[in-house]
Amino acid sequence: MSFHSGEIAVQTQAGVREEAQRLCNVISSTIKSSAQEFLHTQQLAIASTVDSKARVWASLLTGKSGFVEVLNTQTIQINATPIQTDPLHQNLQTNNDIGLLVIDLANRRRLRLNGKAEVNQENIKVEIQQVFFNCPKYIQTRHIEKTGIDSLKQPETFIRDALSETNQLWITQADTFFIASYHPESGADASHRGGLPGFVQVVNSNKLVFPDYSGNNMFQTFGNLIVNPHAGLLFIDFAQGHTLQLTGKAKVIWDVERLNEFAGAQRIVEFDIEQVLEIRNACSMRWCFGEYSSVNP
Template identity: 40%
Template structure:
């Protein structure tokens, strides 16, 4: 990462096209160098879930959930974040390489709050990661479905050879059903100089449409007008998604490419933006993770109605 602050050229281009350049500029200060010793660090310390965007040993981009008891996200300095968790057995980011850009999204469903923290993976150990953070800022509560995650259980022993995940190159019927019923997923994108970024997408169950074993799409709802994810996609279409079945803890990781359709026609329930995102599936990993179960959900009251 180049350590630059402010919006990059891709973000500026998308803001200009969307007509939100002025609104975004008023938020540009959020992208300045962070200080994790304040409110952001306190928020991170209380969380039990974060999404991690990084590349595997083959260079493919994925986004994976990391879970732990409160305190597992531990700011040990103004820009240093110690993560007391690693991707589990079978996760596509298990054994991820050190020295690469990473994006983190810490999210609290219960109070509809979230913080992005992007930087460089400085160290990887058997039980944790160290991230040197270059950006850290909060996002609005829009489209976060309210749920209370169960307490994170103690780590289960590992049994070598036990199948914990299934990898394939297309969605199977169970995958399609999980996606079609989802009200939430996490999105990972990347930029050649600014690194990786994790974000949240939510809506009423069914807001993500499956168009076949290799394609899906979702409507783009009005947001904070910064267009961090779309700005990255303007420069590099590489993207990753992760869906969770909160009743069972099942996870579905997808890696591929994404593109923004700016003048969508037909049903889209997009809140008036006219935008949707098409995702091309290249790789799939289905597994499960601790700390991702919730018995009930309270939908965000301003989810656009499905059409």
């Protein structure tokens, strides 16, 4: 596999071009046995898709263990249906590119995949183009609560052009979010971001700022963003099952003085919000907090 021009540009500016090139061989075009074994037990995935207005969204998908089913070494089937007001299904009708992050919070493991999706009412079938494991950095451990939520309330959806005060408080207390990005030729990507609470700053009701810490040096997300600034963010209320999806545009900042605003930041991102989608009672699963990542700055 090779990197696209945006990824190469960011790798070069970060001074890690040679190291990134050596990592290129971890990206596979088939689902190897280790990835198949991992997927067989997972219950949480994040999907990256693009709507008809070219906006990028990050969506939550959950299910019983193995709901991301491996049909063969190049095809998976996601046996989960998102909430009707989530844009995922509608997006795939007009653009079948999909990025997936399947993440095990309890064991700090994550697998990234992308490809082309075929969607129906019951499942999403994906022909895989790229598969690779990511490092465990910045993942806070959380454990799925074994007790089922029998009396799940009906989902409530709120669509806004800006963050409410409750949304802003939610974000400033978050230690985890997910980011979706898109390259017109290389496809969609979903990735994880973590840090101590407060690592995402709310500038105002339409702007966030957050740091980028030292990672795997491949820069799939940032490579996409400098080519196409459209991005989606997803915050999950792990204890209550609510979701907060933001779509907007991201700008990568390399200015040294600005980096001093965040301990350990290699770069920072300014995110301008275009639309907010809050879904309360979006998910029947609940997670209890374990511990923070030891490498959080």
